[in-house]
Amino acid sequence: MKLASIDVGLKRIGIAICLDGKIVLPQNAIFRKNRKQAAHDINAFLKEWEIETLVVGLPKGGSSEEEMERRIKHFVSLLALTIPVVYQDEQGSSFEAKELTMGDFRHKRDGRLDSVAAKIILERYLDSPKADR
Template sequence: MKILAIDWGDKRLGLAMSQDESWAFPWKVLKMQNFTQTIEELSKIVEAENIERVVIGLPIGLDGKDTKQTSRVREVTADLAHVLNVPVETIDERLTSAAAEKLNLESGKSAKQKIDAQAAVQILQTYLARRAK
């Protein structure tokens, strides 16, 4: 099953993909345009890449409580579920950006865009690990 993971941000969306449900790879970073254009672009990606499921990182605070971004991502998830012809779900993304930043620092990379895509990888790896149980 081909899965697309999204690290949804205010300025950029980090995207990662899995083609065989065993590993995830960073795919690309989309610059956030207006909401409608971003949704249209994601819809085109899902169709062109034959995506069968979309997983979006849900930003929950370290204390387990919703943040102001949590409700925004829930709205986005609901909107995408209505537009895309594939299942759309969320997964707790706590610490994915921190883990992605650490990986980039260890590899000598520092660009924020790479961190966004790597955060999407962390989201997708978490999702795949939970499905494997």
């Protein structure tokens, strides 16, 4: 099964893919000019890679959990997908991505960190018991 995950942010959307159920690879992040453009770019990416399930990171815990969940689910609704969407806890994924890449990236705003966070989200999903493959 071909899977992709996204880490939705206000400026960038990190993306990772898994084509064999084992190895997760971060991809180039999508920069958000507006929601419509970002949704179009995500849809094109999913179609190009023939993705069968989309895993979306959702923050659990924290003071803005409800607001972020509402924004992320609204963005996902703009995708108008015909494939299953699964939500995965993303808590701490951005911090973990920073720790993993400490010293590797000079430019923090190029989206690579966001895609490493998406990679972590997809790996968590694959490691979870709910990942029926």
